Amino acid sequence: MNLETVELTKSFGGVTAVDHATVRFVDGKVNGLIGPNGSGKTTFFNCVTGMIKPDSGSVAYRGKDITKHASDRVARAGIGRSFQLCRVFPRMTVMENLLVAVRHPSVRTLLRSADDEHERERARHWLRRVGIDHLEHAEARNLSYGQQKLLELAGVLMGDPDTIMLDEPAGGVNPALIGRIATLVRELNEEGKTFIIVEHNMEMVMSLCDHVVVFDRGRPIAEGEPSMIQQDPRVLEAYLGV
Incomplete structure (x- = not known):
């Protein structure tokens, strides 16, 4: 197991979003994290990646405790993530967005290092992989939402993470782009990347x-291969409402 949590808990006021969640994701595989709206999936992601601090419990990555790590330190440990609501710099070009992804301290650093051809070539490589290399000079605000999702994913890949956490990569994306994202995930997984994907698109x-983990009311209720999950009565009751 490369990423696991033990009794992870996070509350907001009187609402417990993540409730003593003990979860283990399978290294080298594409892991799914599913559950009804409000079941705590994104809060769980935020706790794991250092965006917010859990109230209790622990997060371990490759045998090391990262519970108290800030998000930038989590990223340096080898975990990259995307967000449910796509995050790009709208008035920067596609290329500038990718350079900022690896030069996060300031935009001034970006401008000072703008002649670094090595990083530009790395950026072009990932733009080709996600299929938007023809948009290198376009401002991000002029991209479609699906293209912005691909740009965000390319930015994650610029950090060369071992584990990639995607929060609803298919949300708001047309079927053709969903297929492209799925193909890319499988290719990258075959190249050694581990994925953890929150997604409502069951197909x-x-x-x-x-491997799929199912959340309900802030805690895992089932896990296993997709074929097992589809037949689990706890999943059918909690997630599918049958």
Whole structure:
């Protein structure tokens, strides 16, 4: 296991978003994290990646405790993530967005290092991989939402993470782009990347993921291969409402 949590808990006021969640994701595989709206999936992601601090419990990555790490330190440990609401710099070009992704301290650093051809070539490589290399000079605000999602993913890949956490990569994206994202995930997984994907598109989850964890009311209620999850009565009751 490369990423696991033990009794992870986070509350907001009187609402417990993540409730003593003990979860283990499978190294080298595409892991899915599913559950009803409000079941705590994004809060769980935020706790794991240092965006917010859990109230209790622990997060371990490759055998090291990262519970108290800030988000930049989590990223340096080898975990990259995307967000449910796409995060790009709208008035920067596609290329500038990728350079900022690896030069996060300041925009001034970006401008001072703008002649670094090595990083530009790395950026062009990932733009080709996600399929938007023809938009290198376009401002991000002029991209479609699906293209912005691909740009955000390319930015994650610029950090060369071992584990990639994607929060609803198919949300608001047309079927053609969903297919492109799924193909890219599988290719990158075959190249050694581990994925943890929060997603409501069940067709994508069941066809893409090797291992699925199901959340309900802030805690895991089932895990296993997609074929097992689809038949689990706890999942059918909590997630599918049958």
